[in-house]
Amino acid sequence: MWPSTGMVQTQQRRPRVVIIGSGFGGLFAAKALKRADVDVVLVAKTNHHLFQPLLYQVATGILSEGSIAPATREILRRQSNAEVQLGEVVDIDVSNRTVTSWTPEGPRQTSFDSLIVAAGSRQSYFGNDRFAEHAPGLKSIDDALELRGRILSAFEFAEAEPHADRVEQWLTFVIVGAGATGVELAGQISELARYTLRRDFRRIDPARARIILVDAAPMILGTFDEQLAAKAMRRLLRLGVEVRLDTAVVDVDGNGLTVRGADGDTRRIQASTVIWAAGVAASALGRHLADQVGVDVDRAGRIPVEADCSLPGNADIFVVGDMMDSGLPGVAQVAMQSGTYAASVIAARAAGRPVPGPFRYRDKGSMATVSRFSAVASVGRVRISGFAAWLMWLFVHLQYLIGFKQRVTTLLHWLISFLGRGRAERVVTRQQVARWALDTEPHT
C-alpha cells in the first residue's frame, strides 16, 4: 500500500508548501521555491500550465493546444522538491491547515505548513449564468477547442444553408467585451474570414461575414492609453469589424442577442456565434477563504490581502494573482510577480532569513495585437503601435512561453499564419459538429 500524503508528512522535517493552481501564479511560485528547503505540492485541476494570452490563437486555428499548454509535471520534472497532483481543490481548512482535493480516486487531504492559493479566475456573466450556454467564454483549452469548432463550423453551416437570412445569421460573429481578448478575437476572426477562408467556399463569400464587437464602455481596450486604444480601434474598423460601444447585453439566446445602446433603445442582433469575453470572477475558493477569516470579497469575488499577499490573520497562507483584491489588474504579470513574491517570503522564513519587504508590482507594460503585423504596446511612458509593436509583441510572447518545444512549435505556426495567411489547425471534431447541430433548431 502506498502511504497517504498525510502519513508521509509526519515522518518529514521539511515544511510542506501546497500551491493551488498551475497558471502563472502557481507555476512561478513553484519554480521560485526550487532552491528552498521545503517540499512543494502543486495541486491543479488540469494536467497543463496554460499560457492564457495566446488562448485566442487556439480558438482561431493558429496554434495547436500543445503549443500553449505544456504539461505542468514536465515543466517541474527536474525540480526534485516539487510534486504535481491532478485534482480539483474543494476545501481549504484554514484552522487545521489542510487542503482537500477531489481526485479520480475520491477526496484527498493534504496538510500544509504554507499555502499559496493561485486558483485564478473564471468567466463571469454578471449574474446571467444562463448566457453561458449560448455565449461560451475563453478561459481554458476546453473553451478554446469548443470555440474553434463553433467558429469553423459556422462557415460550414452557412455554406449548407439554403435560406439567405439564416446564412447571414451563421456568418455573424458577436464578441462581447472589448478588452484585449475581445479585440484580439475580433481581429483574428476577421482575418480568418477575409483571408484564410476567402477561396474555400462556393456558395457563400466568407469575406461578407460580420464581426461585431460589443462593449458597455465608451471605448475599447479600457486599460490602455486612449491614443493607443484609438489606433487599435481604427485598425479594427479597417479590418471590417463593427464596434458597438456604450452597448450593454440584455439577453442572449440560441439565435443571437439583444443589446441596449447609449440611447436606451434595445436592438436585436441575429448571430449564431456569440463569444463572451466580458468579465471574470475570482475562483470560488476566494469566498471560501474569506468566509473562514471573516473578510468580504469584492464584487468580482477577490479577497483582500495584506501587504505581503497573505490572508488577513494568516501569515502562512498567500493569495496571489487574479484572486487577490489589491487594485492590480488580472494580468499574467501580476500573477507571475505575486506568485514569485509569496514563494520568496516562504523561502526566506524556511531559511531563517529576513523576509522581503511588502509586495511591489513592477508594471512591465501591456500589449495587444489587432491583426497580423499590427499591435499596440505601452511600456513605461513609451507608446508604440503598428509593426514595431507587433514585433515586440512577438518576441515578448515567445520569451514568456514556457518550454522550448512550445516556443518552436508556436514560432512555426506563426510563420504559417502571419506569412502565409493560413491556419494549421482547422480540425472540427465530429462530436462538435453533432453537438452544435443538435443545439441548432432546424429551419422550418
Added chain:
Amino acid sequence: MWPSTGMVQTQQRRPRVVIIGSGFGGLFAAKALKRADVDVVLVAKTNHHLFQPLLYQVATGILSEGSIAPATREILRRQSNAEVQLGEVVDIDVSNRTVTSWTPEGPRQTSFDSLIVAAGSRQSYFGNDRFAEHAPGLKSIDDALELRGRILSAFEFAEAEPHADRVEQWLTFVIVGAGATGVELAGQISELARYTLRRDFRRIDPARARIILVDAAPMILGTFDEQLAAKAMRRLLRLGVEVRLDTAVVDVDGNGLTVRGADGDTRRIQASTVIWAAGVAASALGRHLADQVGVDVDRAGRIPVEADCSLPGNADIFVVGDMMDSGLPGVAQVAMQSGTYAASVIAARAAGRPVPGPFRYRDKGSMATVSRFSAVASVGRVRISGFAAWLMWLFVHLQYLIGFKQRVTTLLHWLISFLGRGRAERVVTRQQVARWALDTEPHT
C-alpha cells in the same frame, strides 16, 4: 433564396460527379477530376481529410491533430469545378440517382450523373459492440484525442492512487490487434512511458507500465513478410512490450479484459486502458448499396465490384477503397489508386475518350515503424528493417502527407519527438478528465 442543389442541376449542362468521403479514396478521386469537364460535389461527414497512417501519433501526443487533418475545402480551394459539402450520407438511391445527406439544416438531396462511394471503414468489434465503451478504436480524430486523453490520464490517475493493485491496473495498457496500427501504438506507448514520462512523476515509475499487445493470430503484422514481422517482434520485446499471440478476447469491461490463450484457458488482465485495433468493417453504405442491386456484402461489409470498380449493373456508380470486396487490403494505397482510377473512367467518358482498361493495383510496398529509428518495410522483393527502413518511412510519409503546412508542422513535431524524446501535445482536456473519472469506480 439560395437555389437548392437540385435546381442548379437542371440549369447546367456539365455532368455532376458526387463523391462520398474525404479520405484517400474520395480526395484522390476529386483531385483526379480537376481537368475533367464535370462538376464535382464531395460530401463528407468531417471538415477534414485524415491521414490515417499517422493517427496513432496524435493518440500518443507526437503530432497535433491539424498536422494530419487539413481542411478538405482548403485542399480543393483552387479546383474551381469542385465543391465540398459537410454532411453525413444517409441514403443513396441507385435508381433515381440521388444521394441524401444529413446536414445541420436537415436532409439534403443531391442528384448525380456519376457517383464515387469512398466512405471507408469503421471499427469492428466482430459482433461484440458492447466492447466499444471500454475499448475505443482509432479511426478518427475524435478517437485519437479521446485515446490521448485516456493514455495520459492513466499515468496521472496512477500517481494519485494509494492502492498498489490499482496503480498496476492504471499502468497496464492493452492493445488488441497486432496489425500495423496496434504495433505502432504499442511501440509509442512504451516509448512514452519509458522515456518521455520517465522523470515526470514522484510516486510511480512510468517505466514500470505494462504494454500488452494481444492478437488471435500466431504472429504480429500478418500482412508482412515473416522475417520482417519477426524483426519487428524482437524490437517490440526489447521495448518491453508483452506480446500475446494466439490469444482471443473473450470479454472487455471497465477494469480490463478476459482472454483465451492457445491452450484454451481463459485469463484475466486487469487494465484501465484497452485499445481496440483489431478489425474494421466497411461503412454501412456498403450493405445499403448491395441491397439495392441484389448482391451480397462479405463478412466485413464490403461490396463486390466489377473490374472497373463499378457497382454490378451500374456503370456510373463506383465503389473504391476500403469498401470494395476486391481481394485487396484496406490500405491507403488501394484507396488512392482506386479513387484515381474511378475518376479517370468518369473523365474519359465525359470527354468522349476511350475508357481505361480494368483497375490494376500497383503494390508500392508496406511499412510500419516500431519505435523511433526503427521500422520494417517491404518494397517489391526488397525487405528493409532498422534505421534505413525508418528513414524511408519518414520520407514516404512526409511525401504523402497532404498540404505544405501539414508537412512542416509534422516534420517539426518529429524532430521534437525523435531527437528530444519529447511530446509536444500532452494536453488532456478537463472534459476528458471529468468523463473518465466518472466512468471509474472509486476505490472502496
